[in-house]
Amino acid sequence: MSSSYEPVIGLEIHVQLRTRTKMFCGCELSFGDPPNVHCCPVCLGLPGALPVVNAAAVDFAVRIGLALGSEIAPRSLFHRKNYFYPDSPKAYQISQYDVPICSGGCLGDVRIHRVHLEEDAAKLVHIGSSGRIHGSDRSVVDFNRCGTPLVEIVTEPDLRSPEQAHEFLTVLRTTLRQLEVSDVNMEEGSLRCDANVSIRPVGSARLGTKTELKNMNSFRFLQRGIRAEIVRQQELVAAGEPVVQETLHFDPVSERLTSLRSKEEAHDYRYFPEPDLVPLLVTPEMRAAAAERVPELPTDRARRFEAELGLRPGTARDLAFRRELSDYFERAVAADAGATPVEVANWIPQLVERIGSAADPAQSRVGPEALATLAALVAAKRVSRDAGREVLTTLVAEGGDPQAIVEREGLGTLSDDDGDGLAALVDSALAADPDAAAKVAQGNMKAIGPLVGYVMRESKGRADGGEVTRLIRERLAEQV
Amino acid sequence: MTELTELGAAAAARAIHAREIDAGELFEAYRERAGADELNAFTWVAEGPPPPTDPAAPLAGVPLAVKDLFCTEGIPSQAGSRILEGYRPPYTATVVENLTGAGVTLLGKTNQDEFAMGSSNENSAFGPVLNPWDRGRVPGGSSGGSAAAVAAGLAPWAIGTDTGGSIRQPASLCGVVGVKPTYGACSRWGMIAFASSLDQAGPLARDVTDAALLLSHMVGHDRRDSTSVALPEPITLPTAEDLTGIRLGVPEELLAGGDDGAGIEPGVRESFEATLALAEGLGATIDTCRLPHAPHALSAYYLIAPAEASANLARYDGVRYGLRVGGEEDLATMYTRTRGEGFGAEVKRRIMLGTYALSSGYYDAYYGQALKVRTKIADDFRAAFARFDFIATPTSPWTAFELGSKADDPLAMYLNDFCTVPMPLAGIPALSIPSGCSDGLPVGFQLAGPAFSENPLLQAAHALERAIGFDGSQVRA
Known part of the structure; x- marks a missing residue:
């Protein structure tokens, strides 16, 4: 990899909102139901049907905008984005264009360009062979998903590595989960991500020609796809060949990138204001109601853990970016058993190691008070660190009081006044x-x-x- | 003409309420006439026994003819297009529901220009409608079937839609009353869209009272149409007999007619001026007024309406309903063949115009510019209504023209709408009443007012109608 070029990465993330009904009609959202049971004249695009904006989706978008520190537009517009495809029954998607509901903001050190509302397309199922459209025998359409509310979150090109992109998405997912606006599940498609990738000489302020990686369906594939594309672009540049603006598909099995379409083939979406809808107004009351539903977010919580509890940045983030860990940690600190927050925090990874990295410690046999007590015993040198780990293993298996376990198992620290x-x-x-x-x-x-x-x-x-x-x-x- | 069908709609409703006539018999009488339609005004006529009616309901079972583009559950609704061949919607348009809720019975669906694109009703997949005043002539369009059916007494009244004049112009050419309400007054839910920011439903009737009665049961906010609004007051039946204190403005730009020598026909001008004289006699004051941007309305309209249509009609792709041609080959071929065979020439022309106007690199010069003109036109009207209660023009520059005479000249056809297009661009209400005849063909007189001025407009039209004394009974015979 040539080190004189740096990657420049921006992400476009589509998030399905977990409202009860669809973006422009009263059909219920579903996942896993039989095909074509949640549809009506509106989401089927029948002649004469008209869209009506889902107020809950607007509330969710405002919540997201407030969480990201975006400017919330008091008046935004819906546009029609025209394209022919069987997954789009109206042959246009109702989206937002020049006046989105949220502009600007940031998440961590990545700036947000905009957040806008739109509707999801129907799901095409390609029957036969690979499951992809090429080589399939026929395609069928499931309209259950059609019209599901989406927000599209667009970042500025502030990311500089595939790892950073992965990290950003992790934080974003936690944030959205805490906002209770989405299931943010990549496998189920409630979170989908496209990446714009370019490279430029280190120190240059100009952006290189970008390519777009479409619809990568896991964080890991996204990271690998971006890495592969950076390598491909660096090899092109090294060979003196230009990077061509195109849309690419990353095959995680072969690690190969294939071109979906070039700039010349790019769609002309012929955006124009959606005449079936009036401008979308966000009143101060709507804004205030949304603000009430914005809890403390991971980045803020990590900052607080550092500033108020004295945690190291890495520890603070590891805890704050997993809500169940940070909630548990805060309860343990609140137990005030005699250990400092830093001492308590040091025991969390030990606990996670024993209960499994996906488990919620609150569901384990180890209560936060017990963990706090254990941390205090070790801090007071009444139990050695090694013995403390044994006590924790026992706690995970059986629960109980650390002090009692120490006494029962004779795990207390040997000291000079402990007989001879x-x-x-x-x-x-x-x-x-x-x-x-x-x-x-x-x-x-x-x-x-x-x-x-x-x-x-x-x-x-x-x-x-x-x-x-x-x-x-x-x-x-x-x-x- | 039987005695029953010679009754106006409002009079028929009163007679049913008074149990002087039977709604079932009235329905049968009209169904017989509609079934024997020689004008090609109907695309579908109700079958089976008369639907049950409630004689106490406001509209008491008076039959209604409905333009084909209103969705009616289980009943063919093709908007005059082959591409919706066999399409029977699973739901009914709000306006039709409102009216059946008020007691009307559905008599039939009426022929129209395909997707409401046309001014002669020659652009229909069902063939042209003939003008009952002269069967060699067009009825106007796009609501030509509704206008001809009412004029010929095949229906007591009808509903249509107006995008650039599609209610008022055929009303004018067929000698009936047509009202285009304020944009948003009638819900568009279930109206097969042509140009969403302009389309508005409205009544076509034998007289102003019938039109007011029908309109009063069409309007209202509908939560399924975000652009619909509640009128500030209910529509009332007009009673005015004079025009005392009414100030009428006559826009010189519209009186000049279009360019290319396509001005107002002498006979039409004569009838218009005679009507102004009558208005003056009823106490109105008349003065010329300026609508400086009105001559550009047609250009703006023929960018905005096709642009919206190009998106609205993109859904007809053969995938889910209506016509599908082919389908065994690849997707693009099926799209192309279905749309190629399903749409008529005028619809294709407008889809292409609209697609072009919205294209990247052309948007600002065409669609964007047209939106600015639209704003200017609305400003012109606002300024005019500071001085005048209503604007008066001839509805159409011509009386009914011969079938086929303008079919090959789209620009000449578009000039039909020279006087009717500015109002929908401004979203304001306007109506057309028959003001007399020229060479045996009816002439229409148009009044336009500020937004939500339906009641005063209907009052003024009522007073004028009485003074004009137009008699269309001969074509209902």
Whole structure:
């Protein structure tokens, strides 16, 4: 990969809104129902039928706009986007064009260009061979999906790597889920993403010729598709060939990019204002109602975790971008068991590792208070870190109180006042490795490692490393 | 003409209410006449026993003829086009529902220019409608079937749609009353669309009272049509007998007629001036007024309407309903063959015009420019209505012309709408009443008023109608 060129990536994300009914008619939304049961004259495009805007979809779009910090247009317009295809029963899609409902905003450090409302197309099912249109025997249409409300979220070309694109989508998905506006499920098609990709010399402000990768159906494929396209463009440039503006399809199996259409074949959508609809007005009341439904969003929560709870940025994001983790974390902190938020946060990955990365910790046997107590015990050095992990394993399996488990299993930290257990172990360590003991006695602290290791091993992890070190030095000092 | 069918619609409703006549008998009498239609005015006539009626309902079972482009559940609705061959909608247009709810019975569906595109009714897949005043002449269009049916007494009244004059011009050519209401007054739900920002339903009737009565049951906000509005007051039956204090403006730009020597016919001008004189006699004041942009209305109209039509008619692709030609070959071939054979020449012409006007690189010069002209025209009317109550013009520059005489000259055909096109562009109401005859053919007089001025317009038309004393009974015989 030539390092003198940098990728420039922008995303167009289609999100199906989880309203009860469709964008312009009263048909119910569905997924997985028998084909063509949720349709009416409007979504079938029958002669004489007229669209009526779904107020809930407008509310959801405003919610999204507010969450992204967009400007909400008090008056926006619907346009007709004309194209012939059997998935479009009117032969035009009602969408927004020059005056979208939301403009500007950002998510993290990626700027949002616009967010607009539109309707989804019907689903074409190609029968035979690959399931793709080429080589199929025939195609059938399912209008259940036709007219489902969509928002299209368009970013500015602010992304610089496939990984960043993946990261952005992850945050966006969490955000939309928290807004309760969509199922945001890529497999079911409620979240779909196109990527515009170009490359340019590092330091250049000019954008190169872009290509568009269409409809990638998982975050992973999206990342791989973008990576493949960057490589392809860099190879073209290296060979002195121009990048041609075209729409591409990425085949995740073969990792190959194939051209769907070139710029010359691009559609002329002949946009014009939809005469069947009046301008879309968003009143201050509608805006206020939507604002009430915008909770604290992942990026804000991560910022708060850093600023108020002292978490490191990486930890803050890992927690904040998964709502169930951050909710659980906050409950554990609220339990106020004696551990700092940072100490509590450090136990969350341990818990996730034990319950599985997709599980909700709130559904596990480990209550947030129990985790907080465990963190406090370890922080107070009453349980060693290793022993603490054992306690957590027991908690995950059986639930219960960490303190009780520690007592029952005898996992409490060995200390010098704990009979002569720890003192005795230290003595055996000094006896077992007199060379090391001598070096430490002469001031070579590097030699203390094997001695500490011996004690830890013999105590099966119950000893506290700091305490062991202190005791070793104390004993050696006595010997001098 | 039987005694029953000589009754006007409002009079028939009153007679049914008073139990002087029977709604079933009235329906049979009209069905017999409609069934024997020699004008090709009907594309479908009701069969079977008369539908049940409620004699107490406001419209009491008075039969109604409905333009083919209104969707009627289970009943052919083809908008005069072959591409909707065999199409029977699963639902009924709001306006038709409103009227049947008020008691009318559906007598039949009437012939029209295909998708309401035309001024002669020669552009119908069902063939032309003949003018009952002279069967060698056109009835006007696009609501030619509705106008001819009412004029010939095949129906007591009818509904049509007006996009650039499609109610008023055939009303004029057939000697009946036609009203195009304020845009939004009647719901467009279930009206097969031509140009959505212009299309409006309205009544065609033998006199102003019948038209007012029918209109009063058509209008109303409909939640299924976002562009529909509630009128500020109900439509009332007109009673005015004079025009005291009414100021009529006569726009010199429209009186000049179109370019190319296609001005107002002398006979039409004569009837128009005679009507103005009558109006003055009834107490109106008359003055010339300016509508500076009105001469550009036709140009703007023939960009905006085809542009919207090009999108509205794109759905007729043979995939889901109506005509399908081929289908065994690839998709594009099926589209092309279906649309090639399903649409008539005028519809294709307008689809191409509209597609071009919206194309990338041409939008600003054509469609965008036309929208600006449209705004100017609306401004002109607003300014005029500051000085005048109504604008008066001849409805059509000509009386009914011979079948085929303009069929090969689309521009000459378009000039028919010179005086009727500005009003729908401005969204304002206008009506046409017969003002007399020229060489034995009816002439129409048009009045236009500000938005929502239906009641005062109908009052003025009522007073004028009485003074004119037009008698169309001879063609109903």
